C-alpha cells in the first residue's frame with residue numbers, strides 16, 4: 001500500500017516535471033534566443049544530439065545558430081543548455097587577486113604578463129591538453145587543442161576577433177572522460193557554455209576565462225586582411241606587440257618578402273579604430289552577464305590596467321597580468337606554479353576592477369549595426385574611411 005502511494009507520488013512528480021520541461025523548452029529551439037542576446041558561443045551546436053545546428057554568419061558577420069528543421073527532433077536541449085539561459089555560478093564571490101609577471105621569454109610573446117602560458121605549461125607538463133584560440137591557415141580565429149609545449153606559440157597572444165569554437169566542447173568532454181587533465185581557456189561566455197554543456201563538475205578540468213571587453217566580428221577582420229594585405233601575402237600577424245612598448249593598440253604585421261610593420265591606432269589603422277571604438281563588437285557584448293564577478297572560470301586572466309596607480313613597482317612596461325583566483329581548483333594550480341613566475345603580488349580586488357571591465361555594460365556606438373552592414377556590403381576600407389576618415 002505504502003509502496004503504491006510512493007510510486008504514484010513519484011509518477012505524478014515525474015509527469016509534472018515533464019510538463020514543465022515541455023512547456024519551457026520543446027517545440028522551441030535556440031533560434032528563440034534573440035539575436036541581441038546570442039553570444040555565439042556554439043554551445044547549442046555542440047549539444048545537439050542529431051547535428052541539426054550549424055553556426056552561420058549573420059548580416060553583421062557574427063556566427064549565430066541555424067537549425068535545420070528537417071533534422072531537428074525538438075528535444076529542446078539547445079535551448080536548455082544555452083548559457084544565456086542556463087547560467088552557472090560556481091565560482092567564489094570574492095576572488096583572490098594577484099599581479100603576475102611570467103619569466104621574460106614568456107612575457108615577450110604574451111599580450112599581458114604571460115599568466116596563460118604559465119598555466120598551460122603546467123597542464124602540459126602533467127600530460128594534459130590545453131584549449132585556446134589560434135589562427136588557422138585562412139587567418140581566421142578558431143579554438144583548437146594542443147598536447148605539446150612546442151605548439152604553445154599558436155595559442156599565445158590575444159586575437160581580437162570572436163573565436164569559432166567549432167566542436168571544442170565535445171572534444172573537451174572526450175578528453176575528460178579519458179581521465180586527461182584539460183585546461184580550457186576562452187572568453188567568459190565560452191567558459192560558461194562549456195560548463196553548461198558538460199552539466200557537471202569534473203575534477204580534471206581547469207577553466208580559465210579572459211577579462212573581456214567584447215568580441216569583434218570575424219567578417220570585419222576577414223575583410224580587413226583581404227583588402228589591406230591579401231591573406232596569401234601574410235606571413236605573420238599579431239594583434240599586440242611589445243616591441244613598441246606595452247600597449248593594446250599596436251599591431252605587428254609581416255608580409256612575405258617585406259619588412260615587419262607596426263600599424264597602430266595612433267597611425268590611424270582602420271581595424272584598430274573599429275575595434276577600440278567598439279564599432280566591430282557583438283551586440284550581446286554590450287550587456288554581457290558573464291563579464292561580472294562572480295566569474296565563470298576557476299581562474300580569470302587579463303591586463304592589470306591601472307596597476308601603477310596601486311603600486312608603481314608592479315608595472316615595468318613589459319606587461320602585468322591581473323589574475324583572479326576564483327575556486328579551490330584555481331588556488332591549487334596557482335600555488336603549484338607561482339614559484340615559476342618572476343613576480344607574484346597579492347592586491348586588493350578594487351585595484352583590479354578600477355580600470356578594467358568587470359561590470360556588465362559596455363556602451364556601443366549607435367551606428368555600430370549600420371557600420372557592420374556597410375562593411376558586409378561595400379567592403380571594410382571604404383566603410384572605415386567613411387566612418388573614421390583617413
Ligand SMILES: Cc1cc2nc3c(=O)[nH]c(=O)nc-3n(C[C@H](O)[C@H](O)[C@H](O)COP(=O)(O)OP(=O)(O)OC[C@H]3O[C@@H](n4cnc5c(N)ncnc54)[C@H](O)[C@@H]3O)c2cc1C
Pocket residue numbers: 109110111112113114115116117131132133134141155156157158159160161162163185186187210211212213214215216301302303304305321356357
Ligand atoms: C576579444 C578580447 C577582448 C579582451 N578584452 C580585455 C579587456 O578589456 N581587458 C583585459 O584586461 N583583458 C582583455 N583581454 C585579455 C587580454 O588581451 C589577454 O588575452 C589576457 O590578458 C591573457 O594574456 P596573457 O599574457 O596571460 O596570455 P596571452 O598569451 O597573451 O593570451 C593567450 C590566451 O588568450 C586566449 N585568446 C586569445 N584570443 C582569443 C579569442 N579571440 N577568444 C578567446 N580566447 C582568446 C588564448 O586562448 C589564451 O588563453 C581580451 C582578450 C580578447 C581575446
